[in-house]
Amino acid sequence: MAQAKIKPRAEDYAQWYQDIIQHADLAEPAGVVKGCMVIKPHGYAIWEAMQADLDRRFKATGHKNAAFPLLIPMSFLEKEAEHVEGFAPELAVVTHAGGKELEEAYCIRPTSETIIGHFFAKWIDSHRDLPLLINQWANVMRWELRTRMFLRTSEFFWQEGHTAHATHDEAKEEVARMLDVYRDFAREMMAMPVVRGIKSAHERFAGALETLTIEAMMQDGKALQSGTSHDLGQNFGKAFDVTFQNAEGEREYVWQTSWGLSTRMIGALIMTHSDDDGLVLPPRLAPIHVVIVPIYRKDEERDAVLEAADRIAADLRDDGLRVEVDKRTGMKPGAKYYEWERKGVPMRLEIGPRDLEQRAVMSKMRLAELDERGRPMKETLPWDGLGVEIGKRLDRFQEELYERALKMREENTHLVDTWDDFVAAFEGSKSSFVYAHWDGTTETELAIKEATKATIRCIPLEGEGPPPEPGKCIKTGEPSAQRVLFAKNY
């Protein structure tokens, strides 16, 4: 295990982020494949927890999983003009296979709208076939110029939902519904508050009529686009001839949507909750809820302590908790404490001879207050009803993480009305969430980015951000219907 200290956030946020990933043993750069990473077991377990919950939510909203080819004929991409323009620069292309050059090159999927569009055309014939609600869990590849672990790697894992509907209204409902699924997932599982909104034309998905997004604030004030839901209109329907016969017997193009959320969320988790001591995980996504550290001096003590630890672990597992007993020898308890804290385990139990006598355990939460002597506060919990008590504390911890993240965001969210204040808000490497008026043009959006590096993260949906009120564009003074969210972003 690495021994060098985690770089404090205040000194070098980027280095801190790298250190957390290494010290928590989440992933490492592949090295032998540019821009790709190996997600290690502790990191992958977090993704599996995310997948399990999202999959349940997708199925609860009527979606079914399917799998489409990794390789897509190049000609498919070219069928939708904006789509190919958006993705062409970052495609990895397969030109040879089976020892000879292919007649038509394949690209490794950067996203699957095109190949799924092709199959939708085969599968959909009648309005009775609609809506068609499909999700795919997959890896995709986009040859990014600058990569950062979890946030932007050449290969990444995600889910992509693809649906086809008979009417635009139905499709728009789906787009909004799935955005809310993402919002709820972020809130309930990740303990991460998000702002829902609409992407500006410039930030929209290549080939979409409209892109909805959830944007989260990271600890350094930058925004992270955390999930997107696209209204594809009939663009792909027309490109792939996906048509159906309506109730009146007329042939119509379908209305499609797509929506995705990726392993980037692990990066979001890190930058939302973790601290200078290591990873901090919300209990609902933690691969291990509780680690039990047995403490003993003599062999007799050892047997009794381990027996009790195993029994408690078994009881807690029966209560639905994910528990690990750290039986490693030759390692002092303190060393184990530090290691599990680096890995983000929400709660630790210590059990030793003293506890055996009292029929109790010592418990310590990952984010514990310090006492007068600067030591983390611990709490004695009796064996009776232990699972219930731990459950309560984990639930409270989950909620505290959310409250803490929300507070952090609110303290770093501002309404700005003058250009000078706007520039000051993004001076140097500073970032925060700034709600300001914008005249609605891409030209102004780009000028603001050029001057401040801040971009429009989204046009907030109703109920998000400040109440809509007309005003004047921060840059041009032209009329604006509502404030939009500006921030630097990952």
Place this chain on the structure above:
RNA sequence: CGGGGUGUGGCGCAGCUUGGUAGCGCGUCCGCUUUGGGAGCGGAAGGUCGAAGGUUCGAAUCCUUUCACCCCGACCA
């Protein structure tokens, strides 16, 4: 892709200017003593110095090329 930086045992680094065949800390393995907030002592293992060429009697060190990673941009989930 432009600019900058870095590649030396699992991790963190020194050595490079002034070439002489690799060292430190942590970790790992074995033994004994330890174990309620990062253990101590003794012994041991582990490295084609990112890769390929070149210069040289001799290259971690000098030259060329290349690969990867990190940071700042531009591009993007």
